Amino acid sequence: MTHSRDLAARHAWRGAFSAAVLNALGMSVDFLLARDIPTMPMYPYAMSVLVGIGLVVFLLIRRQRATVRLGSAVFLVNMVAILVALWITSGYWATAGRPWTPFQANKLGVLAVAMLAPELGVGLASIAGLAATAIGKVYFLDPEILRGFPVGEPWFVLIYALFVAVLLIYRLRSIALEREILRVQAEAAAAGQLARTFLRLRNYANTPIQTIAFTTGLLRAKNHDLKPTLDRLERAVDQLTELGHALNRYENAHKWSPGEESLEATIDIEISGLKSHRKKQLIDAVFDLPSGPIVQGWVA
Numbered sequence: 182m183t184h185s186r187d188l189a190a191r192h193a194w195r196g197a198f199s200a201a202v203l204n205a206l207g208m209s210v211d212f213l214l215a216r217d218i219p220t221m222p223m224y225p226y227a228m229s230v231l232v233g234i235g236l237v238v239f240l241l242i243r244r245q246r247a248t249v250r251l252g253s254a255v256f257l258v259n260m261v262a263i264l265v266a267l268w269i270t271s272g273y274w275a276t277a278g279r280p281w282t283p284f285q286a287n288k289l290g291v292l293a294v295a296m297l298a299p300e301l302g303v304g305l306a307s308i309a310g311l312a313a314t315a316i317g318k319v320y321f322l323d324p325e326i327l328r329g330f331p332v333g334e335p336w337f338v339l340i341y342a343l344f345v346a347v348l349l350i351y352r353l354r355s356i357a358l359e360r361e362i363l364r365v366q367a368e369a370a371a372a373g374q375l376a377r378t379f380l381r382l383r384n385y386a387n388t389p390i391q392t393i394a395f396t397t398g399l400l401r402a403k404n405h406d407l408k409p410t411l412d413r414l415e416r417a418v419d420q421l422t423e424l425g426h427a428l429n430r431y432e433n434a435h436k437w438s439p440g441e442e443s444l445e446a447t448i449d450i451e452i453s454g455l456k457s458h459r460k461k462q463l464i465d466a467v468f469d470l471p472s473g474p475i476v477q478g479w480v481a
Contacts, residue, residue: 193252205233
């Protein structure tokens with residue numbers, strides 16, 4: 182689950198970061214194109230660009246502590262700055278007296294939202310804001326200006342918004358499915374690793390169990406006074422043997438790499454080159470086994 186949340190946070194961070202970069206670059210280009218309009222104010226562009234740059238710096242600082250909520254909040258702040266700038270500048274573009282395709286920035290904006298929005302609610306709110314900004318601006322323009330608009334404008338913005346909303350939903354569902362697949366794969370890998378560890382522990386314990394059973398038989402034949410104690414030992418050996426048989430059914434379900442079947446071989450590889458007494462200490466620490474003749478025989 183943690184991996185899935187981290188992936189969602191990374192998606193949100195990247196979307197917000199890309200949106201802020203596009204804001205800073207797009208508004209800068211739009212300002213360069215509007216230089217020939219004498220009445221065009223500079224402050225909407227400057228405000229939007231500075232907000233975009235500030236959000237880029239903020240996201241870079243918070244990159245290691247990214248969350249979905251942080252990405253969504255930054256995305257909304259960036260979108261508000263863009264909407265304010267578009268609301269102001271679109272009126273000057275419309276009254277500039279030169280050929281102008283209405284609300285192109287709004288249409289490009291909704292397409293960017295479909296690709297970058299971190300969450301469905303944030304994306305739909307951004308799409309609605311871009312569409313509403315274009316439609317609402319129409320009611321503040323002179324009717325003479327509206328007669329110069331291409332046929333269907335500004336209502337084409339609503340068609341863009343509808344199609345983009347569908348694309349946004351499809352994209353977010355695909356990302357959610359991808360995260361779910363990664364989560365299931367991670368859980369399966371962890372379960373497989375745990376199962377292999379149990380099987381290797383079973384293989385590692387086979388020799389001690391056989392030694393205990395053999396020694397118990399010898400003691401029983403030589404000393405009948407130890408019968409109660411030896412009976413308990415035999416019951417313990419029987420339980421461990423039943424556990425090994427229960428694990429046998431899962432052995433073929435796993436693909437073993439060379440050397441993985443034996444836990445002892447794995448330990449020998451990891452501690453090769455160490456002195457004999459250090460090897461014994463490591464094995465005792467891993468398995469919490471008491472020191473004794475059997476353990477000393479294993480590590481000899």
